[in-house]
Amino acid sequence: MxxxxxxxxxxxxxxxxxxxxxxxxxxxxxxxxxxxxxxxxRNALRSDFAAVIRAIENGAVDTGRFITGHLPFSEVAGGFESAFAPEENPVKVIINLAD
Incomplete structure (x- = not known):
């Protein structure tokens, strides 16, 4: 490999x-x-992804808890480093393009 x-x-x-x-x-x-x-x-099948999507759609999985931060696009250049700092324990930071 x-x-x-x-x-x-x-x-x-x-x-x-x-x-x-x-x-x-x-x-x-x-x-x-x-x-x-x-x-x-990971060698997942289409059916595996379909099951995950259904779980998200029916509320069995709370995806909101994975989002640990939001950053307006206009602040990406100055805020990127702090949003992804290890002490912030970032999981997923959403960059908002509409802001």
């Missing part, structure tokens, strides 16, 4: 499916030179 980037086309996508109990390492110059998009999946 550490060598997979060598087989991807320039501007291509590298997709890792499943979990590996080790480190993945890609040389940064190669990653940027190739302009790769790297995606990952």
């Amino acid at each position: 550490n060598e997979a980037y060598k087989y991807a086309a320039y501007g291509g996508r590298l997709v890792y499916v499943g979990l590996v109990n080790d480190r993945l390492s890609i040389p940064d110059p190669e990653f940027h030179k190739r302009e790769l998009a790297i995606l990952s999946s």
Whole structure:
């Protein structure tokens, strides 16, 4: 998996499916030179995602508790660092484009 980037086309996508109990390492110059998009999946099925979406829609999962902050788009440049500071324990910070 550490060598997979060598087989991807320039501007291509590298997709890792499943979990590996080790480190993945890609040389940064190669990653940027190739302009790769790297995606990952736990090997979930469409039915798994449908079940999660249904749980959110019917209120079984409170997604609001995952949102730990809001940042107006006009304040991103000056507030990004503080919104994502480790002491804020960020999980998901929403950048509001309409503000």
